[in-house]
């Protein structure tokens with residue numbers, strides 16, 4: 001009595017990551033490398049198996065560079081338990097959702113998580129742009145719902161954008177901030193507005209690159225080279241759009257357009273057409289550019 005730590009200061013020990021795609025597997029890797037026990041949940045066994053391969057290879061790069069011992073790499077992989085049943089998440093302290101970017105699907109998941117996880121568990125979403133306040137309103141614990149927006153590839157990108165919903169408590173914000181720092185990230189904090197900070201600024205730039213291509217200002221290569229060499233971005237905006245996924249870019253732009261009501265966020269018809277055609281970017285082998293199966297190189 002009286003010696004029990006308050007929820008706001010309790011260390012996060014067990015983490016669930018929902019969705020074993022690129023983002024989910026990267027987040028699971030970070031949490032495991034920081035010593036947490038991790039439950040990586042996906043309904044697709046093939047996605048889980050791809051995630052384990054990708055995590056092992058990503059940690060393997062660190063071993064090869066001498067930044068991690070083989071034993072620490074093996075321990076991290078062992079700390080990740082792949083599961084397909086949400087019931088396994090009863091004991092976790094933090095859930096990070098990284099599933100498809102659909103408000104309805106995320107809300108359904110949050111309702112389920114709210115029922116299953118222990119009352120003190122924090123429910124975080126890696127959404128790129130969907131309102132945290134609205135996701136929180138689907139649960140009975142809106143003060144424990146928060147946005148944790150990672151950037152692709154999560155093991156490399158230094159940033160986590162934390163989004164406070166209307167009711168997110170200060171204690172939950174502090175816990176998530178310390179956890180983000182513990183996994184090696186720099187934190188920025190955004191209020192709950194469409195696109196938060198980074199996507200609100202990044203997606204209009206990507207959209208503008210599509211407009212430049214659509215209206216014949218320049219070739220895709222010149223647009224990308226211009227932004228790479230002219231502004232020192234690691235990737236040009238069209239290549240970056242392929243890397244993120246054109247469907248994700250389109251969905252974020254629609255959230256910006258609907259939420260902020262300004263035509264400047266209206267998606268370029270060329271982006272819409274590529275998505276309609278299934279040219280979703282690197283993950284599908286075809287976006288603005290074509291990607292060979294075994295190569296990551298960009299082919300015009």
Ligand code: 3HC
Pocket residue numbers: 057058059061062065127128150151152153155156157199234235240244248
């Ligand atoms: N795990 C571990 N290490 C990795 C890795 C991974 N998954 N991916 C890359 N690396 C390491 C490599 O080993 C290499 O390390 P080294 O320099 O010590 O040898 C380093 O990262 C660079 O990798 P590569 O040489 O393979 O390739 P690049 O130099 O082309 O870098 C990149 C790749 C880091 C992806 C770089 O092109 C980049 O920073 N691109 C921009 C990425 C970006 O903007 N992401 C944010 C997108 S927006 C977003 O995610 C938000 C969403 O809501 C839309």
